[in-house]
Amino acid sequence: MRLILCGPPGAGKGTQCKRIVDKYALTHLSSGDILRAERAGGTELGRKAQSYMDSGGLVPDDVIIGMMIGAIQKAAGRYVLDGFPRTLPQAEGLDKALQEAGEKVDAILNLLVDDPVIENRLTGRRSCPQCGRVYHIENLPPKVEGQCDQGCGRLVQRDDDKPDVVRNRLKTYHEQTEAVVGFYKAKGRSIINVDADRDIDEVTSAIFDELDAIKR
Numbered sequence: 001m002r003l004i005l006c007g008p009p010g011a012g013k014g015t016q017c018k019r020i021v022d023k024y025a026l027t028h029l030s031s032g033d034i035l036r037a038e039r040a041g042g043t044e045l046g047r048k049a050q051s052y053m054d055s056g057g058l059v060p061d062d063v064i065i066g067m068m069i070g071a072i073q074k075a076a077g078r079y080v081l082d083g084f085p086r087t088l089p090q091a092e093g094l095d096k097a098l099q100e101a102g103e104k105v106d107a108i109l110n111l112l113v114d115d116p117v118i119e120n121r122l123t124g125r126r127s128c129p130q131c132g133r134v135y136h137i138e139n140l141p142p143k144v145e146g147q148c149d150q151g152c153g154r155l156v157q158r159d160d161d162k163p164d165v166v167r168n169r170l171k172t173y174h175e176q177t178e179a180v181v182g183f184y185k186a187k188g189r190s191i192i193n194v195d196a197d198r199d200i201d202e203v204t205s206a207i208f209d210e211l212d213a214i215k216r
């Protein structure tokens with residue numbers, strides 16, 4: 001199964017992807033996670049991405065397209081894309097690469113949440129830098145405050161989850177990323193809209209219902 005999960009920052013893409021990959025045995029390809037790993041590893045790609053990520057802007061398309069197409073090729077037709085494509089050129093780049101490989105995405109899911117809800121989700125988000133698990137100080141607190149439930153150690157707040165950067169990321173989303181859904185609609189692809197302003201488990205079950213129907 002090849003899936004794309006769209007939605008604004010904080011919609012719950014990462015949270016839901018972790019559950020989707022477990023149930024359907026897929027690889028989670030998160031452009032944000034890959035970029036953070038490159039930064040942590042001090043690679044050239046990571047250094048290039050740094051200033052864009054810190055300000056809440058987007059890393060240049062050519063860097064992202066090369067990075068993600070490489071990851072997709074390794075995932076051998078079983079993946080869920082999270083945070084990519086995020087601009088029209090990225091959507092076009094992905095389309096071209098898939099066409100050349102004779103492949104097609106099975107479903108495009110779009111998580112819907114309004115901006116005020118997102119601000120609270122992002123400023124309350126805490127993540128484990130070791131295993132990537134995501135928590136929320138109120139909505140999904142860890143068992144012991146500030147510590148990953150998996151025993152990895154301290155949770156961190158991402159620098160780009162501070163309020164001023166969050167506002168910029170939302171602006172970037174509306175200006176550059178929202179149009180990606182329109183790109184797929186214009187191509188006649190059906191979009192599965194999911195109300196993501198519900199309990200995490202309810203969102204998961206709505207997504208599983210849709211994906212089970214596709215598998216059948």
Ligand code: ADP
Pocket residue numbers: 007008009010011012013014015016121122124125126134135136137139140196197198199200201203
């Ligand atoms: P994204 O990958 O889309 O940026 P995340 O999955 O990291 O979003 O979720 C952002 C924050 O919101 C996290 O702190 C997460 O625990 C919380 N969260 C995710 N889904 C929900 C939900 N349905 N209800 C409440 N909080 C949620």
Ligand code: ADP
Pocket residue numbers: 008009010013031032033035052053054056057058059060064082083084085086087090160169
């Ligand atoms: P979110 O949790 O808000 O969805 P991500 O972890 O996906 O955030 O992304 C964090 C940052 O990494 C973005 O603000 C952006 O700077 C960069 N980034 C991630 N994916 C892309 C992409 N597809 N194109 C350009 N920049 C990206």
